Amino acid sequence: MSEKNQKLECEKCKKEFLVIEQESNFYKRKGLPLPSICSECRRERRNNLRNKKQLFERTCDKCGTNLKSTYKKNSKFTVYCEKCYFDYMGGSETL
Numbered sequence: 001m002s003e004k005n006q007k008l009e010c011e012k013c014k015k016e017f018l019v020i021e022q023e024s025n026f027y028k029r030k031g032l033p034l035p036s037i038c039s040e041c042r043r044e045r046r047n048n049l050r051n052k053k054q055l056f057e058r059t060c061d062k063c064g065t066n067l068k069s070t071y072k073k074n075s076k077f078t079v080y081c082e083k084c085y086f087d088y089m090g091g092s093e094t095l
């Protein structure tokens, strides 16, 4: 094993993980600190972040169809279902 590879302890799962030379060079070039968690935990964290983008049950403001939206029920944003949205877009074109 090359000495240039660094062994770090993952902050999350406490497992040792390796930061290879290219990787540490990459972080250095970018002026970033070395990762404090292993690649597995990083991937998991990314997945969790994606899942946080929650979808709420809403109804189309035009036809009342149930749909899922990133906007909450009580948010001020007008939410259209796909059909109404296309109607709306198409409609504005013919005006």
Ligand SMILES: [Zn+2]
Residues within 6 Å of the ligand: 010, 011, 012, 013, 014, 015, 037, 038, 039, 040, 041
């Ligand atoms: Zn980990």
Ligand SMILES: [Zn+2]
Residues within 6 Å of the ligand: 060, 061, 062, 063, 064, 065, 080, 081, 082, 083, 084, 085
């Ligand atoms: Zn609709």
